[in-house]
Amino acid sequence: MITLKELANTLDVSISTVSKALNGSSEIGEKTIARVKEAAKLYNYQPNRVALSLRNSKTKTIGVIIPSILNHFFAKVLYGIDKESAKLGYNIITCLSNETCSKEVQGMELLANGSVDGFIMSISEEAQIKNKTQHFKSIIDRKIPILMFDRVSESIACDKVIIDDFQAAYNATSHLIKEGRKNIVLINNIEELSVGKFRKNGCIQAIKDAKHYSNELLEIKIANKNDLEAGIDKMFKENKVIDAVLCIDNISGVIAVNMAKKHGLNIPKDISIIGFSDDNVLPFSNPKLSTITQHAVAIGEASVQMMVKRLESKEPIEYTTKTIDYSLNLRDTTLQC
Amino acid sequence: MITLKELANTLDVSISTVSKALNGSSEIGEKTIARVKEAAKLYNYQPNRVALSLRNSKTKTIGVIIPSILNHFFAKVLYGIDKESAKLGYNIITCLSNETCSKEVQGMELLANGSVDGFIMSISEEAQIKNKTQHFKSIIDRKIPILMFDRVSESIACDKVIIDDFQAAYNATSHLIKEGRKNIVLINNIEELSVGKFRKNGCIQAIKDAKHYSNELLEIKIANKNDLEAGIDKMFKENKVIDAVLCIDNISGVIAVNMAKKHGLNIPKDISIIGFSDDNVLPFSNPKLSTITQHAVAIGEASVQMMVKRLESKEPIEYTTKTIDYSLNLRDTTLQC
DNA sequence: TTGAAAGCGCTAACAC
DNA sequence: GTGTTAGCGCTTTCAA
Numbered sequence: 109m110i111t112l113k114e115l116a117n118t119l120d121v122s123i124s125t126v127s128k129a130l131n132g133s134s135e136i137g138e139k140t141i142a143r144v145k146e147a148a149k150l151y152n153y154q155p156n157r158v159a160l161s162l163r164n165s166k167t168k169t170i171g172v173i174i175p176s177i178l179n180h181f182f183a184k185v186l187y188g189i190d191k192e193s194a195k196l197g198y199n200i201i202t203c204l205s206n207e208t209c210s211k212e213v214q215g216m217e218l219l220a221n222g223s224v225d226g227f228i229m230s231i232s233e234e235a236q237i238k239n240k241t242q243h244f245k246s247i248i249d250r251k252i253p254i255l256m257f258d259r260v261s262e263s264i265a266c267d268k269v270i271i272d273d274f275q276a277a278y279n280a281t282s283h284l285i286k287e288g289r290k291n292i293v294l295i296n297n298i299e300e301l302s303v304g305k306f307r308k309n310g311c312i313q314a315i316k317d318a319k320h321y322s323n324e325l326l327e328i329k330i331a332n333k334n335d336l337e338a339g340i341d342k343m344f345k346e347n348k349v350i351d352a353v354l355c356i357d358n359i360s361g362v363i364a365v366n367m368a369k370k371h372g373l374n375i376p377k378d379i380s381i382i383g384f385s386d387d388n389v390l391p392f393s394n395p396k397l398s399t400i401t402q403h404a405v406a407i408g409e410a411s412v413q414m415m416v417k418r419l420e421s422k423e424p425i426e427y428t429t430k431t432i433d434y435s436l437n438l439r440d441t442t443l444q445c
Numbered sequence: 446m447i448t449l450k451e452l453a454n455t456l457d458v459s460i461s462t463v464s465k466a467l468n469g470s471s472e473i474g475e476k477t478i479a480r481v482k483e484a485a486k487l488y489n490y491q492p493n494r495v496a497l498s499l500r501n502s503k504t505k506t507i508g509v510i511i512p513s514i515l516n517h518f519f520a521k522v523l524y525g526i527d528k529e530s531a532k533l534g535y536n537i538i539t540c541l542s543n544e545t546c547s548k549e550v551q552g553m554e555l556l557a558n559g560s561v562d563g564f565i566m567s568i569s570e571e572a573q574i575k576n577k578t579q580h581f582k583s584i585i586d587r588k589i590p591i592l593m594f595d596r597v598s599e600s601i602a603c604d605k606v607i608i609d610d611f612q613a614a615y616n617a618t619s620h621l622i623k624e625g626r627k628n629i630v631l632i633n634n635i636e637e638l639s640v641g642k643f644r645k646n647g648c649i650q651a652i653k654d655a656k657h658y659s660n661e662l663l664e665i666k667i668a669n670k671n672d673l674e675a676g677i678d679k680m681f682k683e684n685k686v687i688d689a690v691l692c693i694d695n696i697s698g699v700i701a702v703n704m705a706k707k708h709g710l711n712i713p714k715d716i717s718i719i720g721f722s723d724d725n726v727l728p729f730s731n732p733k734l735s736t737i738t739q740h741a742v743a744i745g746e747a748s749v750q751m752m753v754k755r756l757e758s759k760e761p762i763e764y765t766t767k768t769i770d771y772s773l774n775l776r777d778t779t780l781q782c
Numbered sequence: 783t784t785g786a787a788a789g790c791g792c793t794a795a796c797a798c
Numbered sequence: 799g800t801g802t803t804a805g806c807g808c809t810t811t812c813a814a
Contacts, residue, residue, distance in 0.1 A: 109559065109587060111807060122785045127809060137783055156559040158504065159807035161495045162790050169538070177524050178725065183514045190514070190541045194552070199560065201506070202539045204527045215531070222446065222493040222791090223536065250446060337728060362729050370731070388515065391674060392699050392729035394707070448791060459801045464793060474799055496791035499806050559807090 110151045119147055130155075161222075169199045170415060171224035173215055175207045175232045175259070180388055181358055181404050182230065185257065188408020189228060196416050205232040213243045225419050226253040228411045231261060237300045239263075255415045257407050259302055267418065268429040269411045273303045276400045276434045277310030280354055280382045283436065285318045287380055287443045289352035293326040293343065295360050297336065307356040307384070326350070336363050344371040355383040362393045365441060381441040395440030407432050447488045456484055467492075498559075506536045507752060508561035510552055512544045512569045512596070517725055518695055518741050519567065522594065525745020526565060533753050542569040550580045562756050563590040565748045568598060574637045576600075592752045594744050596639055604755065605766040606748045610640045613737045613771045614647030617691055617719045620773065622655045624717055624780045626689035630663040630680065632697050634673065644693040644721070663687070673700050681708040692720040699730045702778060718778040732777030744769050 116123045121140065129136045129144035130153075136144075147153075161167040172189055174182045186202070193200050201224060203215030212232045219227070227247070235241075236259055244254055244264045255267040284292050294311050298304035308327070315325050326347065330339040340363050344350065353368075355361040361383020365375060373379045375395055383389075385399045410430055418425055438444065453460045458477070466473045466481035467490075473481075484490075498504040509526055511519045523539070530537050538561055540552030549569045556564070564584070572578075573596055581591055581601045594606040621629050631648050635641035645664070652662050663684065667676040677700050681687065690705075692698040698720020702712060710716045712732055720726075722736040747767055755762055775781065 109557075112809095113807075123807090124786075124809080125784055128784090131809085135783065140783080154554075154558040156499075156807050158495055158498045158559045159790090160809090162493075162499050162792095162806090163808050163810095165790070167495065177514070177520045177527075178517070180515070180517075183520050186539075187514050187541060190539065191543075194540070194548070199538055199540075199555065201536055202523075202527065203531070203536075204524060206528075211531070217491075218536070220446075221491040222495045359728055366729070366731055389729070391696055392703070392726070394703055449793095450791075460791090461793075461802075462800055464791095465800090468793085470794095472799065477799080493791050496806090497793090499790090499808095500792050502806070 109156065110153050111156065112153075115144070115147055115151065115153055118151075119144060165222075166419075167199075167223060167225050168197060169201055169224045170412070171216070171219040171227045171229075172200045172202045173205055173212060173227060173229035174202065175205050175230055177204055179358070180386055181258075181402065184386060184404035185230075185408040185411075188405035189412055190408075191405075192409040192412035193416075196412060198412070198416065205235075207233040209235040209238060209240050216243055216247060220247050220250060220252055224252070226255070226415050228255045228257065228415055230257050231259040233301065236261070236302060253415065253418050255411050255418075257411050261302075265427050267414050267427050269407055269414065269432060270429065271402050271407070271432050271434045273306035274310040274313070276384075276402075276436070277307040277354065277356065278314045279310075279436055280400050281311045281314035282318070283438070283442065283445075284352040284354065284380055284382065285314065285321050286445050287352070289380060290321070291323055291326065291347075291349045292352040292354065293328055293347070293350050295328050295330065295340065295343075295353060295355045295357075295364065297330040297333065297360065298357050299329060304356060311354055311356075330360075333359075336360055337367070340364055340367045341370070344368065344373070350379065352380045353382070355381070355385075358383070358385045359389065361385050361397045361399065361441075362389045365393050365395070365397055375441050376443050380443060382436075390439075393441075398439045398442040399437050401435050401437050403432055403434065446493065447490050448493065449490075452481070452484060452488065452490055455488075456481060502559075503756075504536075504560060504562050505534060506538055506561045507749070508553070508556040508564045508566075509537045509539045510542055510549060510564060510566035511539065512542050512567055514541055516695070517723055518595075518739065521723060521741035522567075522745040522748075525742035526749055527745075528742070529746040529749035530753075533749060535749070535753065537565075542572075544570040546572040546575060546577050553580055553584060557584050557587060557589055561589070563592070563752050565592045565594065565752055567594050568596040570638065573598070573639060590752065590755050592748050592755075594748050598639075602764050604751050604764055606744055606751065606769060607766065608739050608744070608769050608771045610643035611647040611650070613721075613739075613773070614644040614691065614693065615651045616647075616773055617737050618648045618651035619655070620775070620779065620782075621689040621691065621717055621719065622651065622658050623782050624689070626717055627658070628660055628663065628684075628686045629689040629691065630665055630684070630687050632665050632667065632677065632680075632690060632692045632694075632701065634667040634670065634697065635694050636666060641693060648691055648693075667697075670696075673697055674704070677701055677704045678707070681705065681710070687716065689717045690719070692718070692722075695720065695722045696726065698722050698734045698736065698778075699726045702730050702732070702734055712778050713780050717780060719773075727776075730778075735776045735779040736774050738772050738774050740769055740771065 116126045129141045205212035257269040260268045453463045466478045542549035592604040597605045690701045
């Protein structure tokens with residue numbers, strides 16, 4: 109790592125001349141600029157990012173706080189964040205809250221000390237359930253912008269990137285009704301999360317709005333991920349009339365497919381199944397699961413774009429909420445209609 | 446963000462007094478220390494990490510370069526890296542190489558400019574296939590340590606954390622032979638990777654070492670992930686004698702289970718299947734896949750420990766290679782014996 | 783056209 | 799026991 113100073117010494121000019129030359133300042137003579145640039149290339153000079161950060165009070169780094177990297181949705185958003193931020197010349201520094209409030213607070217406090225220019229985050233389950241928002245306010249007070257995606261807080265004024273979970277679930281449910289299904293069940297293992305609530309409400313509303321649908325929505329709540337298989341198995345055992353399943357997390361859909369097969373149901377003749385899944389689970393699903401696809405990569409990209417726009421804007425910008433499209437991918441576990 | 450200077454002003458002492466007091470220097474009087482610490486707490490003083498980095502030429506940050514965050518193995522290693530580094534007081538800056546050499550080089554070069562103290566990484570597929578190692582050498586020359594995990598390069602001298610892929614595959618294959626299987630097939634879709642080669646060799650060696658196993662190893666090569674289902678389907682169609690399958694990546698195992706069922710095979714009576722998988726795929730496998738489990742979290746943790754040890758050591762340390770245990774988890778797709 | 787100097791926030795050797 | 803000062807690498811105002 110050669111420094112400006114060393115370059116200046118070898119070239120026998122001053123530090124500031126080198127600095128200006130490298131930045132193409134019009135103050136410096138052409139010949140000098142050429143000489144300096146050549147030497148810089150020769151010695152592979154790279155400006156020290158830390159010094160630049162200190163000088164500019166800008167790190168060109170975004171802190172990313174994610175509840176769990178083992179959740180494929182978040183992994184995919186992170187992929188989008190990484191890609192877009194690299195494109196815009198930013199680094200990302202990642203902290204995993206592991207769904208706990210304490211690690212979320214700790215990670216953010218750590219990074220708020222000049223390590224990052226802003227945060228892109230999704231709220232941990234614990235913070236969302238307990239409605240803890242003080243740490244967000246404290247950071248925003250310190251003029252460090254926060255952008256929340258997917259799991260957001262109503263009570264925090266900041267940029268947000270979400271998908272229209274209500275509408276997505278509404279559409280999926282409407283499709284099931286249009287197929288002629290009469291006994292729809294909602295499998296809910298994320299009822300505590302904001303997105304879980306929106307999805308459930310969308311489902312309920314679709315049923316309300318359907319003129320010819322008379323049955324109540326059956327809701328199966330499964331709190332623990334490890335109970336999913338047993339719970340869905342039990343559901344099929346005890347409810348012989350079920351003819352449609354909407355799964356609002358990203359793995360239950362495939363499990364429902366496997367369990368329905370086990371119980372001798374013909375998919376999609378006897379039963380339709382739709383999941384909120386990404387296509388990474390498709391290799392495990394036979395027939396192929398119909399899904400509501402959240403464009404996770406797009407969520408990540410949009411988040412970075414909004415954040416960078418804010419960071420690089422001279423004037424203050426209004427907070428905005430961007431809604432990313434979803435798509436209803438009808439594959440082989442639903443009827444065409 | 447209050448600074449030392451501001452703190453010093455409000456307390457009417459010098460900056461260095463405040464600095465020393467906060468660091469508990471014995472030079473400073475007890476009363477002063479108490480006063481300063483109280484004020485620091487009151488104003489929520491946090492030392493600026495960037496200034497500290499510049500001053501100490503240490504960022505307390507580790508650069509993590511990962512081929513793909515969508516691969517569950519790497520996600521899990523990252524989880525371990527995050528956890529352990531937080532514990533040891535380090536941040537991580539993540540770059541995803543996306544399996545390309547160019548992004549790997551670019552990410553590392555970017556971070557090598559004073560942003561990180563060292564790198565923890567796994568080589569991208571492209572760099573490994575093309576045997577590109579110049580960028581590693583260049584960074585090591587600049588005295589920035591690199592630690593490679595899982596996919597490592599023979600020709601680079603650095604710390605390494607691996608699992609004994611050869612032995613793992615050897616053991617799994619030996620188990621299949623002990624079960625009395627006569628027609629073992631290896632499904633290989635990572636033959637270009639170092640780990641793929643080790644696993645294959647382990648399998649081959651186990652067969653060589655088995656006295657009573659006479660058949661040749663059948664190897665099915667599938668280059669593209671999207672062809673896995675079709676390829677495995679075809680395999681079962683064309684080879685009716687297959688009675689054991691070893692899958693050396695982390696999703697083929699479950700696909701093999703599903704396909705074997707589709708072809709009317711009884712698992713594990715007619716056929717045994719073992720995968721190199723993590724337990725995240727188990728919900729999709731029925732019967733439950735027997736697996737070789739790589740302790741991905743442990744790999745991440747060990748990597749951080751080794752790296753931090755090197756970063757904080759006064760004297761130079763020898764490069765070491767640490768081998769992390771694997772375990773052969775026999776579940777329901779193999780016979781007990 | 784070039785250079786000197788201040789300052790970003792912090793620590794530590796050295797003075798007082 | 800407390801303060802002054804230099805310096806980490808860089809940019810930028812101001813002076814020459």
